[in-house]
Amino acid sequence: MKIGELKDKQxxxxxxxxxxxxxxxxxxxxxxxxxxxxxxxxxxEEGGTTALLDVFDGDIDKYKQNDKLxxxxxxxxxxxxxxxxxxxxxxxxxxxxxxxxRYEKIGS
Numbered sequence: 832m833k834i835g836e837l838k839d840k841q842x843x844x845x846x847x848x849x850x851x852x853x854x855x856x857x858x859x860x861x862x863x864x865x866x867x868x869x870x871x872x873x874x875x876e877e878g879g880t881t882a883l884l885d886v887f888d889g890d891i892d893k894y895k896q897n898d899k900l901x902x903x904x905x906x907x908x909x910x911x912x913x914x915x916x917x918x919x920x921x922x923x924x925x926x927x928x929x930x931x932x933r934y935e936k937i938g939s
Contacts, residue, residue, distance in 0.1 A: 833846065833872050833880070834848075834870075835872075835880045837907045841906070841907045843904055844902055846901070847873035847874075847900070848882070848900055849900075850868050850869070850884075850895065851896065852868065853894060864888055865885055865887045865891070866891045867883050870883070883917055883918070884919075884934070894936065899936070900935060901935045901937055904922070906920070922934070
C-alpha cells in the first residue's frame with residue numbers, strides 16, 4: 832500500500848514509510864505525550880506523496896529523520912492542515928484499552 836492509495840477513515844493500514852521531518856512539536860493528547868512526524872513512501876524520494884504520522888509516549892524519541900518504519904494495522908484519516916488536505920496515519924486504543932496498530936523500525 833502507498834500513501835496515494837489511502838482513503839479517509841481507512842483501517843488496517845500497512846505500509847513502509849521513511850521519516851523526512853521529525854521536529855514537529857510534542858504535545859499532550861488525552862494524557863499521553865505525542866509528536867507528529869512527516870513521512871513519505873519508503874521507496875520514493877522526498878518529493879513523493881507525504882503523510883503525517885502520530886507517535887506516542889515511549890515511541891517519541893524512537894524515530895529520527897531518514898529512519899524507515901513499517902506501519903502495521905494503522906488507521907488513516909484525511910485532515911486539513913496549512914498545506915491543504917493530508918493523511919494522518921495513527922494508532923490507538925479501543926474502548927477496552929486494547930492497542931490497535933503499531934509501528935516497527937526497519938533496519939538498525
